[in-house]
Amino acid sequence: MKGGVAFRAFFVLYVGGLALWLVMGLAPSVVHEIPSLHDDLHARAGDALRAGAEVVVPFETDEWSRQDLIIRDGDDSPVFAGRTVEAGGAFRYRFTAPPPGSYDLTSSGDPELRGEIRFTADGPDRLRLRASGANVETVDGGRWVHVAQRLSGASHRVDPPGRVILETLFSVMNLGLGVLIVVRKPGDRAARLLALGMIGTAATFNHQSHSVLTWNLVGDLWALHELFHLGSGLAYMYAVVVFPDGRLVPAPRSGSSPLGVRLLYGVLTVVVAGTVLGGTFASHPGQGLFTVLFGVLIPVVGVAAQTWRLRRAPTAEARQQSQL
Structure with missing residues (x-):
């Protein structure tokens, strides 16, 4: 019994x-099929930079050496490929932000790393990022902010709907x-x-x-x-x-x-x-x-x-x- x-x-x-x-x-997959839900996740995460401004992205990771950060648009064309400038325990990237929109973020030294970086008209000029496994996420923010970022990022890498x-x-x-x-x-x-x-x-x-x-x-x-x-x-x-x-x-x-x-x-x-x-x-x-x-x-x-x-x-x- x-x-x-x-x-x-x-x-x-x-x-x-x-x-x-x-x-x-x-x-x-659900987030991928509902763009408004995807945008809402990013809004809650607060992970957008200001478009058109000179922005600084400190990237914190223990695994990287000096390498390029690459930002690509929807056509897979690079809009920024900048060399790191190491200072204060982080790799800092300084560049003029592209027009508003969502862009892919990758690295020349870690092909598995993929993230999403967004630019809006009213975002900040500085955003601290870090590598978390194969994800890119902000340093600041609580657990649910990071879950929202990972979920929105994973929505770009889903299986076909039929499968x-x-x-x-x-x-x-x-x-x-x-x-x-x-x-x-x-x-x-x-x-x-x-x-x-x-x-x-x-x-x-x-x-x-x-x-x-x-x-x-x-x-x-x-x-x-x-x-x-x-x-x-x-x-x-x-x-x-x-x-x-x-x-x-x-x-x-x-x-x-x-x-x-x-x-x-x-x-x-x-x-x-x-x-x-x-x-x-x-x-x-x-x-x-x-x-x-x-x-x-x-x-x-x-x-x-x-x-x-x-x-x-x-x-x-x-x-x-x-x-x-």
């Missing part, structure tokens, strides 16, 4: 966390099926594992949702993200092994110790964990590693386990379940 209560509490948090992840990942819609539908389907499985069979071990795995794929194969991670929308979530992928992958693997009776195979003979079987699965778990934890960074963006994990490794393990069960099934019903 206590185990059931603990699992239900964990499952609610698991589903809620994943749903929140999907919603946050979808937010940049976002298809992957969102796929995620919602897997999420719903996982919840339905637990509702229908709340005490079944195999059902629980399968539900955790299916819900995990709702995030694993949703590329747009990973904007939460890529652009640090709410902070550095890499460790939590890797543990999530590991947990959902292992849950899926063990679900196909223990189906339908919730027991590992091969089952130890009567009177023998199950130590050998446990060691076998312990080694398999370590291999999968090492593969996932060692490959998640390289596999994002893109899900090549997880295509192999969910599309090849887990089916191979499941076929092996169910073949063993099929050959030793004591009843016709058990054989039919393994054949599924």
Whole structure:
């Protein structure tokens, strides 16, 4: 009974966390499709400089040496490419601001760094910026100001609408099926594992949702993200092994110790964990590693386990379940 209560509490948090992840990942796409929302985020962040004036941009970072700051317009034409002048612990850029509008900000020394810099008729002449991962954000301002800046910046780097819609539908389907499985069979071990795995794929194969991670929308979530992928992958693997009776195979003979079987699965778990934890960074963006994990490794393990069960099934019903 206590185990059931603990699992239900964990499952609610698991589903809620994943749903929140999907919603946050979808937010940049929504901002991209609603220009007024994008402009409102910038207005709240207060991150615009005054157009036409001689402006100074101190850029604070521990990672840069002397390098160029590049500002490009919507046609990808540079409107400013200035060399740094180091003073007071920051790289300072002084230039005549271009006409009002939104511009891309990049660096010659860090091709992954991309940001948005805006110029308005009534902005200040000075704006302190810093690099935060692959984002550019203001030094001043609280947490929600930085979230607004990251969200508006990520809105310029979203997936095509068709892909976002298809992957969102796929995620919602897997999420719903996982919840339905637990509702229908709340005490079944195999059902629980399968539900955790299916819900995990709702995030694993949703590329747009990973904007939460890529652009640090709410902070550095890499460790939590890797543990999530590991947990959902292992849950899926063990679900196909223990189906339908919730027991590992091969089952130890009567009177023998199950130590050998446990060691076998312990080694398999370590291999999968090492593969996932060692490959998640390289596999994002893109899900090549997880295509192999969910599309090849887990089916191979499941076929092996169910073949063993099929050959030793004591009843016709058990054989039919393994054949599924």
